[in-house]
Amino acid sequence: MGHRAGVQGLTVVGPLDEGFDEVLTDEALQFVALLVHEFGGRREALLARRQERQAAFDRGEKPDFLPETAGIRAGDWKIAPVPKDLQDRRVEITGPAGDRKMVINALNSGARVFMADLEDANSPTWENSIRGQLNLRDAVSRTISFVNESGKRYALKEQTATLLVRPRGWHMVEKHVLLDGRPISASLFDFGLYLFHNRAELARHGTGPYFYLPKLESHLEARLWNDVFVRAQEALGMEQGTIKATVLIETILAAFETEEILYELRDHAAGLNCGRWDYIFSYVKKFRNQPDVILPDRAQVTMTSPFMRAYSLWTIHTCHKRGAHAIGGMAAQIPVKGDAAANEAAFANVRGDKEREARDGHDGTWVAHPGLVPVALAVFNEAMPTANQVHRLREDVQVTAADLLEVPSGTITEEGVRTNIRVGVQYLTAWLQGSGAVPLYHLMEDAATAEISRAQLWQWIRHPQGVLDDGRPITAEWVEQLIGEELAELDGDFEVAGTLFRELVFQEQFEEFLTGPGYAKL
Ligand SMILES: CC(=O)SCCNC(=O)CCNC(=O)[C@H](O)C(C)(C)COP(=O)(O)OP(=O)(O)OC[C@H]1O[C@@H](n2cnc3c(N)ncnc32)[C@H](O)[C@@H]1OP(=O)(O)O
Numbered sequence: 120m121g122h123r124a125g126v127q128g129l130t131v132v133g134p135l136d137e138g139f140d141e142v143l144t145d146e147a148l149q150f151v152a153l154l155v156h157e158f159g160g161r162r163e164a165l166l167a168r169r170q171e172r173q174a175a176f177d178r179g180e181k182p183d184f185l186p187e188t189a190g191i192r193a194g195d196w197k198i199a200p201v202p203k204d205l206q207d208r209r210v211e212i213t214g215p216a217g218d219r220k221m222v223i224n225a226l227n228s229g230a231r232v233f234m235a236d237l238e239d240a241n242s243p244t245w246e247n248s249i250r251g252q253l254n255l256r257d258a259v260s261r262t263i264s265f266v267n268e269s270g271k272r273y274a275l276k277e278q279t280a281t282l283l284v285r286p287r288g289w290h291m292v293e294k295h296v297l298l299d300g301r302p303i304s305a306s307l308f309d310f311g312l313y314l315f316h317n318r319a320e321l322a323r324h325g326t327g328p329y330f331y332l333p334k335l336e337s338h339l340e341a342r343l344w345n346d347v348f349v350r351a352q353e354a355l356g357m358e359q360g361t362i363k364a365t366v367l368i369e370t371i372l373a374a375f376e377t378e379e380i381l382y383e384l385r386d387h388a389a390g391l392n393c394g395r396w397d398y399i400f401s402y403v404k405k406f407r408n409q410p411d412v413i414l415p416d417r418a419q420v421t422m423t424s425p426f427m428r429a430y431s432l433w434t435i436h437t438c439h440k441r442g443a444h445a446i447g448g449m450a451a452q453i454p455v456k457g458d459a460a461a462n463e464a465a466f467a468n469v470r471g472d473k474e475r476e477a478r479d480g481h482d483g484t485w486v487a488h489p490g491l492v493p494v495a496l497a498v499f500n501e502a503m504p505t506a507n508q509v510h511r512l513r514e515d516v517q518v519t520a521a522d523l524l525e526v527p528s529g530t531i532t533e534e535g536v537r538t539n540i541r542v543g544v545q546y547l548t549a550w551l552q553g554s555g556a557v558p559l560y561h562l563m564e565d566a567a568t569a570e571i572s573r574a575q576l577w578q579w580i581r582h583p584q585g586v587l588d589d590g591r592p593i594t595a596e597w598v599e600q601l602i603g604e605e606l607a608e609l610d611g612d613f614e615v616a617g618t619l620f621r622e623l624v625f626q627e628q629f630e631e632f633l634t635g636p637g638y639a640k641l
Pocket residue numbers: 212213214215220221222224225236239240396397449453454486487488489556557558562563564565567568
């Protein structure tokens with residue numbers, strides 16, 4: 120154990136556990152330092168721009184398609200061709216990069232793609248971040264193995280999924296690496312280390328450095344990623360366009376800039392994905408101070424809610440017009456052990472979700488668990504006999520700003536309030552202990568789903584329309600009472616997570632991301 124210091128102004132202040140020096144080499148840190156020096160300032164300016172836009176929404180403004188980029192939307196262009204191993208993405212499994220066994224299981228799962236996650240599903244402890252990089256390095260070289268408590272050995276099969284990596288979003292910092300005493304961008308850290316260590320080995324295996332880009336709010340943020348890619352490829356002597364990125368459309372603002380985002384990344388774009396959970400969170404967050412926008416219980420907001428349907432179809436329309444893949448999202452159901460009927464209901468739910476996606480024109484979808492790979496595969500094999508359906512142009516889809524913004528109808532129930540409390544506190548507890556993806560009440564919960572739970576409570580308490588279906592108002596005092604009741608029912612120590620949860624729900628200032636104050640406690 121020790122610390123590393125002094126690479127081009129970068130200081131590593133996180134502990135150096137066994138093997139960490141294999142990732143945190145001088146050369147790799149030099150490369151990260153170059154990216155941070157050149158792009159750190161622009162990142163901060165774009166984060167400040169998010170705040171300026173929020174101020175406008177707080178004044179009652181609504182987003183719209185951008186007049187200044189009408190030429191891009193009207194223009195005749197396509198993204199560069201995507202590599203062979205990204206042509207057929209019918210089923211993609213996701214999981215935290217920091218969990219070595221899961222990385223192996225995911226690559227072996229029969230899915231076409233595995234997205235190794237350093238974002239929503241990965242609690243960003245220093246340990247998880249660096250172990251994640253070690254896991255990825257060993258996955259790329261195909262040497263990864265793992266032995267569980269009972270001696271079972273895990274290794275890669277002959278045929279494995281194509282690996283994509285999701286670095287943390289632009290809002291996150293890596294506090295264990297400082298530049299001039301300040302934490303550096305977690306996105307540049309995750310991306311830089313992975314690219315630096317794996318570019319040659321990926322090429323040797325006939326694949327490439329492929330990424331998922333989370334939580335973008337504008338095409339300018341996509342432009343920053345593109346500039347990072349160009350500079351990175353130049354600095355490492357790689358052919359331009361080798362890096363490929365799939366962008367999650369998971370903020371309400373990105374939905375208004377789908378074409379512009381693809382355009383900015385056109386030499387590096389592989390597609391867009393409908394990150395439904397962050398999308399719902401973003402909708403709550405952006406309009407939290409608008410009295411006419413309020414969402415019903417989390418369980419009532421689904422992919423058939425008109426605004427979600429509009430966004431999903433719009434993403435497909437945009438992608439196919441531009442030659443890009445449109446990947447569907449994550450149904451949160453996971454297998455239910457020991458209850459055949461509940462398990463069948465969960466599977467039926469996932470099947471229905473995937474059938475809708477395939478029918479609409481998605482080129483693939485996400486699953487949270489290996490047990491669901493065959494379910495999604497069967498649906499896409501049936502509905503999509505070709506490698507993808509990019510040829511289905513969906514020119515019939517017309518979506519207006521009003522469609523994207525339509526407030527979903529439904530009710531707020533006491534059970535909905537209680538569920539948000541139970542899920543939020545238990546998720547935070549797990550996250551603070553290093554687990555970023557957690558099974559709760561037979562659903563996969565991660566940072567994105569937990570964000571919805573706490574953001575809804577914040578808004579319901581303050582919102583004039585925040586009343587229950589039986590007419591009772593949702594007051595802070597009542598929610599506090601329910602938190603007490605719910606925690607009393609649960610086993611475990613909720614001291615730290617309970618305090619954080621209360622801060623997120625009750626404090627006047629809305630926290631942009633729960634991972635902000637959460638990270639301070641990790
Ligand atoms: C909103 C979004 O961002 S979605 C994308 C981000 N979220 C995710 O990636 C969540 C992915 N899913 C998971 O992490 C897990 O499925 C969980 C945490 C929800 C449940 O995990 P577990 O409690 O371990 O599930 P369970 O006990 O059923 O696991 C059975 C086996 O499947 C494996 N498994 C479960 N999920 C996954 C996965 N996503 N990838 C690979 N293997 C998995 C387990 O490792 C276990 O393996 P073993 O039999 O060899 O021991």
